[in-house]
Amino acid sequence: MRAPQKPRLRAADDAVSEFTTARLSLYLRCLEALDAAGTRTVSSTALAERLRLNAAQIRRDLAHFGELGVRGVGYDVKELRRHLRQILGVDRSVHVAIVGAGNLGRALADYAGFRREGFDIVSLFDTAREKIGQSTRGGVLVRHLRELPALAGRERIDIAVVAVPAEAAQEVVDAVVGAGIRAILNFAPGTPHVPSHVKLRNVDLALSLESLSFFLAQEKHAKAERS
Amino acid sequence: MRAPQKPRLRAADDAVSEFTTARLSLYLRCLEALDAAGTRTVSSTALAERLRLNAAQIRRDLAHFGELGVRGVGYDVKELRRHLRQILGVDRSVHVAIVGAGNLGRALADYAGFRREGFDIVSLFDTAREKIGQSTRGGVLVRHLRELPALAGRERIDIAVVAVPAEAAQEVVDAVVGAGIRAILNFAPGTPHVPSHVKLRNVDLALSLESLSFFLAQEKHAKAERS
Numbered sequence: 159m160r161a162p163q164k165p166r167l168r169a170a171d172d173a174v175s176e177f178t179t180a181r182l183s184l185y186l187r188c189l190e191a192l193d194a195a196g197t198r199t200v201s202s203t204a205l206a207e208r209l210r211l212n213a214a215q216i217r218r219d220l221a222h223f224g225e226l227g228v229r230g231v232g233y234d235v236k237e238l239r240r241h242l243r244q245i246l247g248v249d250r251s252v253h254v255a256i257v258g259a260g261n262l263g264r265a266l267a268d269y270a271g272f273r274r275e276g277f278d279i280v281s282l283f284d285t286a287r288e289k290i291g292q293s294t295r296g297g298v299l300v301r302h303l304r305e306l307p308a309l310a311g312r313e314r315i316d317i318a319v320v321a322v323p324a325e326a327a328q329e330v331v332d333a334v335v336g337a338g339i340r341a342i343l344n345f346a347p348g349t350p351h352v353p354s355h356v357k358l359r360n361v362d363l364a365l366s367l368e369s370l371s372f373f374l375a376q377e378k379h380a381k382a383e384r385s
Numbered sequence: 386m387r388a389p390q391k392p393r394l395r396a397a398d399d400a401v402s403e404f405t406t407a408r409l410s411l412y413l414r415c416l417e418a419l420d421a422a423g424t425r426t427v428s429s430t431a432l433a434e435r436l437r438l439n440a441a442q443i444r445r446d447l448a449h450f451g452e453l454g455v456r457g458v459g460y461d462v463k464e465l466r467r468h469l470r471q472i473l474g475v476d477r478s479v480h481v482a483i484v485g486a487g488n489l490g491r492a493l494a495d496y497a498g499f500r501r502e503g504f505d506i507v508s509l510f511d512t513a514r515e516k517i518g519q520s521t522r523g524g525v526l527v528r529h530l531r532e533l534p535a536l537a538g539r540e541r542i543d544i545a546v547v548a549v550p551a552e553a554a555q556e557v558v559d560a561v562v563g564a565g566i567r568a569i570l571n572f573a574p575g576t577p578h579v580p581s582h583v584k585l586r587n588v589d590l591a592l593s594l595e596s597l598s599f600f601l602a603q604e605k606h607a608k609a610e611r612s
Contacts, residue, residue, distance in 0.1 A: 175437060177404055179596035183589070210402055246595045247602030254594065261522075262492035266590070269489075270551070270574050275591040277598075295488075317597050324497070340604075341597040347497050357600045359593055362410075363493070364502040366588050367481065368473045369406035370544050370568040371504075373584045375474030377567075 176359065181219055182246055184209055189239040201232035248276035253314050255339070257330050258321035259284035259292070259300045262345060266319055268296035280313045303333060310337040317341045324348050331358070403586065408446055409473055411436055416466040428459035475503035480541050482566070484557050485548035486511035486519070486527045489572060493546055495523035507540045530560060537564040544568045551575050558585070 188208055192200055202220075206213035220226045220238075223245050227233040243249040254277050256263050266272070267282045282294065283303045292300045301309070309315065318334040320327055320342060327346035334342055335356055342358045344350060352358045415435055419427055429447075433440035447453045447465075450472050454460040470476040481504050483490050493499070494509045509521065510530045519527045528536070536542065545561040547554055547569060554573035561569055562583055569585045571577060579585045 176596050177407070177438075179599045180404070180592050182599070183592045183595045186595075187589075211404075245599065245602065247598035247600075247605075248595060252594070252598045252601075260492070261488040261495070265487070265489035265492055269590055271589060271591045272594065274574070275595065277591065277594050316601055317594060319594075341601055343593050343597060347501070357597060359597055361590075361593050362414075362498060363496055363588075364498045364504060365407050365410045366570050366586055367479070367499065367504050367544060367546075368410045368413075368475060368502065369403050369586055370570060370584060371474035371479045372406045372409070372472065373474075374479075374543055374568055375472065378474075 178219060178222075179246070181211065181215075182242060184211075185216065185220070186239065186242040186246060186248075189235055189242065192235050193239055197235050199232045200235055200238075202227070204232070243276075250276075251278045252276055252316050253278050253280045254317045254319060255279075255281050255283060255306065255310070255313075255315045256298075256319040256321055257283045257303065257306075257334065258326075259286070259289045259294075260321065263319075263321035264294045266321055266345075267294045267298040277317075280315055281309060303330070306333060307337040310339055315339055317343060320344045320346055320350075322346055405446060405449075406473070408438065408442075409469060411438075412443070412447070413466065413469040413473060413475075416462055416469065419462050420466055424462050426459045427462055427465075429454070431459070470503075477503075478505045479503055479543050480505050480507045481544045481546060482506075482508050482510060482533065482537070482540075482542045483525075483546040483548055484510045484530060484533075484561065485553075486513070486516045486521075487548065487550075490546075490548035491521045493548055493572075494521045494525040504544075507542055508536060530557070533560060534564040537566055542566055544570060547571045547573055547577075549573055 185205065188205060189200070202213040202216045205216050223241070226238055226241055240249070254272065256267050256279060259282050263282055267279050272279060279298055282298045282300045283306055284290065284300055285303050289300045290302050318339045320330050320334070322330050324347045327344065327348060328350045331342060331344070331350040331352060335352060340356050342352065342356060343361060344358055345361050349360055350358065412432065415432060416427070429440040429443045432443050450468070453465055453468055467476070481499065483494050483506060486509050490509055494506050499506060506525055509525045509527045510533055511517065511527055512530050516527045517529050545566045547557050547561070549557050551574045554571065554575060555577045558569060558571070558577040558579060562579060567583050569579065569583060570588060571585055572588050576587055577585065
C-alpha cells in the first residue's frame with residue numbers, strides 16, 4: 159500500500175471551512191474505532207455508510223491533503239489515522255488555556271473529551287479574587303488572568319477558550335491576543351474582534367438543539383401527511 | 386415574488402445529516418442579520434459569500450424543502466427566514482429540560498444563546514438531594530429527576546439535554562425515554578442506547594478545538610514551506 163510519509167498540507171485558507179474540519183474530525187473518530195476493532199483497510203464507501211455521508215465527498219475531502227488512499231483498495235486505517243491526526247494538528251499534545259472560571263469554564267476544564275482527543279488543559283484563568291487558587295473537581299488550578307502572558311510562553315499555550323459573559327469577552331480576547339495566542343474558541347455571545355493573524359471560532363450550542371427540533375418538526379409533518 | 390405558504394417538509398430521514406441542519410441554522414442566523422439590517426432580498430451567491438460556503442450547495446439545501454427562491458431574483462429575506470424557522474421547528478417555542486445540575490448543566494441552563502434561538506429551558510433535574518430546590522444564577526429551578534415524567538407531559542418537554550457523568554448517562558437516557566421525550570442532546574462521553582423512535586445527538590466539543598488546531602498546523606506547515 160502506497161502511503162506518503164507526510165501528507166501535503168495546504169497553507170491555511172478559508173476554502174477549508176469549519177464543516178470540512180468537522181468532517182475530518184469525524185473521519186478520525188471513525189478510524190480510531192476501526193483501528194481499535196482491528197480493521198486494517200477501509201473504503202470510502204464503507205466510511206460513508208458508517209458516517210452516513212457521501213463517499214465522493216469523503217474522497218474529495220481526503221484528496222485535498224494528498225494521495226492518502228489507493229484506488230480499488232481503500233485506505234490503510236492506521237496510516238490514514240496517523241495522517242488525519244497530523245492534518246488536524248493533534249499528532250502532538252495541544253495546550254489549551256480556559257479563561258473564565260464560572261460554571262462553563264469549570265465544566266470545560268474537566269471535559270474528558272478534550273484530553274481524550276489530545277488537548278491538554280494547561281490552566282484556567284479568572285479575575286475574581288475569591289476564585290484564584292481554587293481547583294476544579296478535575297484538579298485544574300484557577301490562576302489570575304494577569305499571569306496569562308507569562309504562562310502563554312512558558313507553557314506554549316496554543317489555544318485559548320473564552321468562557322466569560324458577553325460584556326467581558328472583548329477585553330479577554332484582547333488580553334489573549336496580547337499574550338501571543340493565535341487561536342481562540344469563543345463561547346460568549348457575539349463576535350469579538352481579532353487581528354487578521356488570529357483565528358477565532360464561535361461556538362453556537364443552539365445549532366445542536368436545532369438539529370433536534372428539525373427532526374421533531376419533520377416527524378410532526380410526516381404524521382400530519384399520513385393522517 | 387412567488388413564495389409558497391408552507392415549505393414542503395420531507396419525512397425525517399437520514400439523508401438530511403447533522404451537517405445539513407447545521408447549514409440551515411447558519412442560513413437562518415444570516416437571514417436574521419440581513420432582516421435586522423433591512424435587506425429585502427438575497428441571492429444564493431451573496432449568502433455564499435457571507436458564509437464562505439458554496440452557492441450551489443446553498444441552493445441544493447434549500448431546494449430540498451420546496452421552491453423557496455426565484456431564479457435571477459433570489460430569496461425574499463423575511464419569507465426565507467420564516468420558512469427556515471418552520472423547517473428547523475423553531476417557529477414556536479421549543480421546550481427543553483436539562484438533566485444534571487453540575488457545572489455543565491447549570492452553564493447550559495443559563496446559556497443565553499438557547500433562549501435567543503427559541504429554546505425555552507423549562508427545568509433542570511438532578512438526583513442529589515442538596516441540589517434540589519436550588520436555582521441557577523439565571524433562575525432555573527433544580528427539580529428531582531423523579532418529577533420528570535409528570536413534568537414532561539405537563540410542560541410539553543420536546544428535548545432533553547443530558548449533562549451527567551458518563552457512568553450515569555444510560556440510566557438518565559432511559560428515564561428520559563420513559564418520560565416520553567423523543568429527542569436527546571447528549572454531552573456525556575460515549576453513546577447511550579435509545580429506541581429507534583428517539584433521536585439522540587452527541588455533542589463533541591473537541592471538534593471545535595480541532596478546527597483550531599487544524600488551522601495552527603496548516604500555518605506551521607505554510608511557514609516551514611516558505612523558509
